[in-house]
Amino acid sequence: MSEVTTIICLTTIAGSCIPLGGLIASFQRIHPNWLEREFRYFLIAFGGGILLGAVAIVLVPEGINNMNHSLLSIPIILIGGLTFFLIERMLGLRRRGAPQLMGMILDYAPEALALGGLIATGAPTATLLAVLIGLQNLPEGFNSYRELIAQHKNTSRQTLLIMLALVALGPIAGLIGYFLLSTQPAILGGVMLFSSGGILYLIFQDIAPQSHLRKHWAPPLAAVFGFCLALFSEMLLTAS
Numbered sequence: 001m002s003e004v005t006t007i008i009c010l011t012t013i014a015g016s017c018i019p020l021g022g023l024i025a026s027f028q029r030i031h032p033n034w035l036e037r038e039f040r041y042f043l044i045a046f047g048g049g050i051l052l053g054a055v056a057i058v059l060v061p062e063g064i065n066n067m068n069h070s071l072l073s074i075p076i077i078l079i080g081g082l083t084f085f086l087i088e089r090m091l092g093l094r095r096r097g098a099p100q101l102m103g104m105i106l107d108y109a110p111e112a113l114a115l116g117g118l119i120a121t122g123a124p125t126a127t128l129l130a131v132l133i134g135l136q137n138l139p140e141g142f143n144s145y146r147e148l149i150a151q152h153k154n155t156s157r158q159t160l161l162i163m164l165a166l167v168a169l170g171p172i173a174g175l176i177g178y179f180l181l182s183t184q185p186a187i188l189g190g191v192m193l194f195s196s197g198g199i200l201y202l203i204f205q206d207i208a209p210q211s212h213l214r215k216h217w218a219p220p221l222a223a224v225f226g227f228c229l230a231l232f233s234e235m236l237l238t239a240s
Contacts, residue, residue, distance in 0.1 A: 054111065080194035080201075104140040113176060
């Protein structure tokens with residue numbers, strides 16, 4: 001199997017978990033209502049845990065390695081978190097009431113881009129990243145479906161068709177990563193680190209359950225800074 005075919009297959013399978021999660025969510029609701037809420041919060045936290053695993057196990061280590069362990073990795077992660085914060089503010093995600101859907105798109109596309117680059121460089125963690133993308137898309141698809149049905153006027157079929165269309169983002173982003181980033185390891189590393197910062201922000205902002213605060217963006221940004229501080233300390237110890 002060629003690398004291009006591998007990218008298309010892996011990203012399509014991972015992306016198919018989005019409508020699959022929506023299809024599961026379209027079945028009869030769980031009763032009583034408190035049990036359904038608990039199940040949904042469980043899936044939100046589960047998806048956030050997988051995202052955190054993808055950042056810690058694949059994206060940050062591979063990104064730092066591709067950048068030759070440069071300390072520039074730290075500001076790139078911070079810029080990623082700040083950029084995703086600005087995107088959320090511009091789109092008004094909370095007013096539109098679909099943070100799960102937009103969060104899923106914002107982390108799915110750059111991860112698929114990084115996946116294409118990893119396959120091109122022969123990184124052994126490429127398949128692991130594809131598995132993690134699929135695992136996180138399943139609960140995110142489930143919660144995005146419930147979110148859209150509850151807050152918009154789309155029918156079940158329309159919602160599932162929208163989610164099915166999102167599958168194409170994976171192969172497109174994966175092929176872009178393969179053809180444009182395969183010969184640019186530093187840029188590939190930067191993309192992975194940038195994505196990591198954005199994903200960390202999303203985990204603490206929209207994906208993981210949180211208390212409602214007036215300045216709700218402050219805790220997730222603090223989480224990104226905290227992660228970078230720990231990473232900076234580890235890099236200094238390794239370099240010494």
